[in-house]
Amino acid sequence: MTETTDSQLIREATSIFIRLRDHPQDPDLLSERDRFLAGGEAHRKAYTQMLAAWQVTGQAKKDKPSRAPLVALAMACLVGGFFAKAPLEIYLRADLTTDTAPRITRLESGDRATLDGTTALIDHTSDDIRQVEILRGAAFFDVRPDGRPFVVTSGELTVEVLGTSFEVGAFEDAGIVTVAEGAVRVTMGAQSWQLSPGEQLIWSAETGVTRDHVGIAHVASWRDDVLVADGLSFAQIAEILDRRIPGRVILTDAALGQQTIVGRFDLNDAQGTLNLLAKLTGARVTSVPNLAYFVRR
Amino acid sequence: MTAEQTTDDPLTCYISERRALISLAQSVVGSTHIAEELVQDSWLRWTSKSYAKEHARPTLMRIVKNLAIDWHRRRRVEFEAIEAQRLMQEDAPDSERMLIGKQRLELVIAALQTLPPRTLMAFRFSRIENLTLREIGTRLGVSESRACQLVADAMVCIVAALEKGA
Numbered sequence: 001m002t003e004t005t006d007s008q009l010i011r012e013a014t015s016i017f018i019r020l021r022d023h024p025q026d027p028d029l030l031s032e033r034d035r036f037l038a039g040g041e042a043h044r045k046a047y048t049q050m051l052a053a054w055q056v057t058g059q060a061k062k063d064k065p066s067r068a069p070l071v072a073l074a075m076a077c078l079v080g081g082f083f084a085k086a087p088l089e090i091y092l093r094a095d096l097t098t099d100t101a102p103r104i105t106r107l108e109s110g111d112r113a114t115l116d117g118t119t120a121l122i123d124h125t126s127d128d129i130r131q132v133e134i135l136r137g138a139a140f141f142d143v144r145p146d147g148r149p150f151v152v153t154s155g156e157l158t159v160e161v162l163g164t165s166f167e168v169g170a171f172e173d174a175g176i177v178t179v180a181e182g183a184v185r186v187t188m189g190a191q192s193w194q195l196s197p198g199e200q201l202i203w204s205a206e207t208g209v210t211r212d213h214v215g216i217a218h219v220a221s222w223r224d225d226v227l228v229a230d231g232l233s234f235a236q237i238a239e240i241l242d243r244r245i246p247g248r249v250i251l252t253d254a255a256l257g258q259q260t261i262v263g264r265f266d267l268n269d270a271q272g273t274l275n276l277l278a279k280l281t282g283a284r285v286t287s288v289p290n291l292a293y294f295v296r297r
Numbered sequence: 298m299t300a301e302q303t304t305d306d307p308l309t310c311y312i313s314e315r316r317a318l319i320s321l322a323q324s325v326v327g328s329t330h331i332a333e334e335l336v337q338d339s340w341l342r343w344t345s346k347s348y349a350k351e352h353a354r355p356t357l358m359r360i361v362k363n364l365a366i367d368w369h370r371r372r373r374v375e376f377e378a379i380e381a382q383r384l385m386q387e388d389a390p391d392s393e394r395m396l397i398g399k400q401r402l403e404l405v406i407a408a409l410q411t412l413p414p415r416t417l418m419a420f421r422f423s424r425i426e427n428l429t430l431r432e433i434g435t436r437l438g439v440s441e442s443r444a445c446q447l448v449a450d451a452m453v454c455i456v457a458a459l460e461k462g463a
Binding site: 007010011012014017018019022023048049050051052054055056057207248250251254258288292 | 327338341342345346360363364367368371372373374375376377378380381382383384402405423424429430431445446448449450452453455456457459460
């Protein structure tokens with residue numbers, strides 16, 4: 001088989017795949033794909049190669065213009081890999097990344113940071129300022145005074161540390177900042193808020209900003225492999241679990257995603273926790289190991 | 298009660314704007330049936346949260362749009378994950394099963410750098426920014442089918458690079 005024929009098959013496979021991706025239920029496209037795959041071994045191989053390349057290039061969920069932010073501070077952080085564990089773009093930009101296991105590390109400035117699984121940071125620290133950008137995931141920072149300000153940014157949110165330790169996390173359309181010790185100032189656009197120990201600020205695209213009190217012991221509880229959910233939605237918890245599970249966690253039921261969950265869960269066994277939550281809410285989990293976990297009712 | 302206040306009553310607004318809400322949802326999801334369900338959901342969402350009553354129309358519009366985008370995105374993720382199962386079913390060589398690795402990423406990045414700018418943009422819009430072919434066409438000022446060709450060109454290049462490195 002010539003190079004040209006191979007390329008032509010890849011081209012056809014891609015064309016079918018990306019049009020189907022826009023219209024996954026289009027019967028004409030589905031039968032076009034099935035006819036293509038029935039075309040023989042070379043066709044199937046081309047489709048598989050195309051899919052593998054699509055996987056490698058990762059799917060970065062990212063920057064729709066409307067999208068927001070992140071936050072965090074002393075306590076908890078979330079961000080989510082609803083779509084992709086390892087978006088190419090994030091890998092390309094990040095200075096520090098984790099796989100599905102959390103890790104304690106030192107920043108450029110010498111400050112200690114604990115990163116949750118599937119987290120990516122850029123360290124912009126210079127002689128004048130200590131600055132970290134969270135691309136995804138959650139991080140807990142333990143900051144020593146050294147004369148330079150310490151600033152964490154995520155999306156539109158900026159968290160400036162006035163005290164010592166805090167956590168920042170980002171969800172797909174929301175951010176959470178929680179303070180364990182000291183104080184921080186959170187800025188988003190023209191607005192700003194100062195948070196003290198035990199205070200938590202939650203931003204979401206839908207409901208705006210809310211402030212709340214949480215127990216200090218619960219700040220960034222993921223560091224101890226525990227998830228303390230107090231009013232988080234199933235969708236937000238799914239994002240947290242997704243960080244610890246190889247493969248994507250996908251909720252296919254919007255109403256289920258909005259359901260509020262209260263409880264204390266084990267992150268050591270994130271898959272077990274996902275199954276448990278599904279059971280509690282009358283949902284079921286269909287898994288394709290290491291690739292995807294579908295949660296539906 | 299003045300006419301203006303009547304318009305602002307959320308339920309009245311929901312009922313009178315129902316057609317507009319459905320057609321908004323439909324423009325995203327492409328199905329009237331699904332659009333009607335999403336509009337139904339939007340009312341549930343409205344009643345479950347305390348939105349400002351005076352902004353009922355724009356808020357409902359936003360809720361419907363978000364629900365529709367969300368729906369579409371989930372179908373898309375689901376589709377991709379289901380298609381990805383083929384990788385496990387096919388008797389593919391190990392190199393194709395090892396989906397992500399640093400070396401492979403490097404090969405891909407090197408390959409992407411050889412692409413003409415428009416092809417690269419089309420690929421980026423599709424893969425990284427998750428735009429639909431229609432949206433890519435609009436951004437690049439080309440037809441949907443031309444946008445599809447550009448993305449396919451990029452994939453041919455990436456597959457070739459991965460094969461060479463395998």
